[in-house]
Amino acid sequence: MRWVGSRRAVVACLLGLSVVAGGSAWGDAPSCNGVLSAVPAAAEALSLDQREIDAVKGFYVTRNDRCAWPEANIKALTDALSAAGDQALDSTRYRPDAIRNATPATTRDLYATAMALRFAHDLVFGRVDLATVENDIDVPRPADDLGSQLDRALGQPNFAGWLAGLAPSEPGYRRLVEAYRRLRDRPSDVDPEPIGPGPVVKLGASGPRVAALQVRLHRLGDLRDGANGPEFDAATRDALAAFQRRHGLTDDGKLTRDTQAALDITGGERLRQIALNLERWRYFAHVLAASRIEVNTAAASFALIEDNKTAMAMRAVVGGPKHQSPMLVSSGIDAIVINPTWYVPESIVAKEIEPRLEREPDYLESNEMHWDGERLLQAPGAKNSLGRIKFDFPSPFAVYLHDTPAHSYFARAVRQLSHGCIRLEKPRDLALKLLAGDDKWTEEHLKKAIDSGTTERIAVPAGPQVALVYWTAFVDEDGTLEFRNDVYGRDARLETALGGTPIATRGVVRLAARHGMQQAAAP
Numbered sequence: 001m002r003w004v005g006s007r008r009a010v011v012a013c014l015l016g017l018s019v020v021a022g023g024s025a026w027g028d029a030p031s032c033n034g035v036l037s038a039v040p041a042a043a044e045a046l047s048l049d050q051r052e053i054d055a056v057k058g059f060y061v062t063r064n065d066r067c068a069w070p071e072a073n074i075k076a077l078t079d080a081l082s083a084a085g086d087q088a089l090d091s092t093r094y095r096p097d098a099i100r101n102a103t104p105a106t107t108r109d110l111y112a113t114a115m116a117l118r119f120a121h122d123l124v125f126g127r128v129d130l131a132t133v134e135n136d137i138d139v140p141r142p143a144d145d146l147g148s149q150l151d152r153a154l155g156q157p158n159f160a161g162w163l164a165g166l167a168p169s170e171p172g173y174r175r176l177v178e179a180y181r182r183l184r185d186r187p188s189d190v191d192p193e194p195i196g197p198g199p200v201v202k203l204g205a206s207g208p209r210v211a212a213l214q215v216r217l218h219r220l221g222d223l224r225d226g227a228n229g230p231e232f233d234a235a236t237r238d239a240l241a242a243f244q245r246r247h248g249l250t251d252d253g254k255l256t257r258d259t260q261a262a263l264d265i266t267g268g269e270r271l272r273q274i275a276l277n278l279e280r281w282r283y284f285a286h287v288l289a290a291s292r293i294e295v296n297t298a299a300a301s302f303a304l305i306e307d308n309k310t311a312m313a314m315r316a317v318v319g320g321p322k323h324q325s326p327m328l329v330s331s332g333i334d335a336i337v338i339n340p341t342w343y344v345p346e347s348i349v350a351k352e353i354e355p356r357l358e359r360e361p362d363y364l365e366s367n368e369m370h371w372d373g374e375r376l377l378q379a380p381g382a383k384n385s386l387g388r389i390k391f392d393f394p395s396p397f398a399v400y401l402h403d404t405p406a407h408s409y410f411a412r413a414v415r416q417l418s419h420g421c422i423r424l425e426k427p428r429d430l431a432l433k434l435l436a437g438d439d440k441w442t443e444e445h446l447k448k449a450i451d452s453g454t455t456e457r458i459a460v461p462a463g464p465q466v467a468l469v470y471w472t473a474f475v476d477e478d479g480t481l482e483f484r485n486d487v488y489g490r491d492a493r494l495e496t497a498l499g500g501t502p503i504a505t506r507g508v509v510r511l512a513a514r515h516g517m518q519q520a521a522a523p
Helices: 006-015 035-046 050-062 071-082 096-101 105-124 146-154 159-164 171-184 208-220 234-246 257-263 267-287 346-359 407-411 427-434 443-452 490-497 508-516
Strands: 292-296 301-306 309-319 327-330 335-338 369-372 375-378 389-392 416-418 422-424 456-459 465-469 473-475 481-483
Touching: 035 050, 035 105, 050 105, 050 146, 071 096, 071 105, 071 159, 096 105, 105 146, 105 267, 146 159, 171 267, 171 473, 208 234, 234 257, 234 481, 267 465, 267 473, 267 490, 309 407, 309 416, 309 427, 335 443, 389 427, 427 443
Parallel strands: 292 465
Antiparallel strands: 292 301, 301 309, 309 422, 327 465, 335 389, 335 456, 369 375, 473 481
């Protein structure tokens, strides 16, 4: 897969290709040696795990057990480690003060190497291997060559530049980092008092809850002008609707129970939610192509990204809480199927169709289904659960993007409703975009192919990469900060893996689960 490691290659280019491992360093490194003998003590002092111990040993074996760090590079390193909080990382994990104060020179050198490799690993791969947390993930993991990168970087004049280049360069990550810093740096008293319990509030209402709502919307930046009195006026309604859109809620401009639950989440809780998403970004970022299809299952949204800019966007319907869509990065769309057939998974046959047949004996016939040997097959056509178009891509989870006959679901705010596959709001637009290089596939020709009812498979030789991601906090290209409920519980599991307590979001997970129970019997 040619796109794997593309960002890492850019970082390597910063180092220069003429410097070999263990070669001459930029500046004067200490003349000490015998560093390996100090590894056991350092491992205990710095709480290194076995992977980290092996990486440190490998680094010094390559250098023939000689010290590596010029003083200027140690200063650049400790400055970068002290600023790790800007990436939503805990700077104390990287022990900058321990490096500054370490003696003798061998220990100082060893501490610097161990913490530089820890910092680099956390930025390039993420602190947590998500494959140990989730059982439905398929994201390529390239070999770890950070030790050789570090050795080359220490021999170059711009070591600080290498450190700065470790963080993901993708615009989505950068925007979220900036949002994290802004929220972190707000005054500590920005969270107003909770709005308080009560009935649904809408246009024309007044009272203490309306006043508290206006204060909250002002603080969040959704209400900028108007609404200076206690009345729920048009400005308040529009601001509340904007807040609802930013949080994936029905934007009716009414203070409903779900909306109030989202409003009452504190700034500290939102800050931690952003931090968890930055951690997940670091796991994905080094294998995301600049041009790709990206489905955010937390937001049930689809984007075709070209050169890191959104070229097409639409709503999606994704897996529900009981049938979660996986996280994956696939090599790309390889085929489009017009008028697909659908072999119904055995689990759906057993749990949904067979009980239905007891109530409706003609269910198969009315839905154009028949047995093909021991498998249940749905014929192509208007009733087919895959709709008229399916997009295939390599995946160990047998998921794909497809059309649907149930277009009413796209009008819902909560669209985690399928059995795991991704239904698209505008599949024909995507098909035409992917086939734009073939003059045969005009809009008229695609319509004729669909109307024929004949199944046709069209190869897509160089289709875009497909990434199914899970962002519950993200910043749009226009700068809008958005949040979504942790419908799949992935934020909570990641928080636990990081050693923290899952965020208590005042019933938001409960509300998400309640909405998500509206399952639909389709892929």
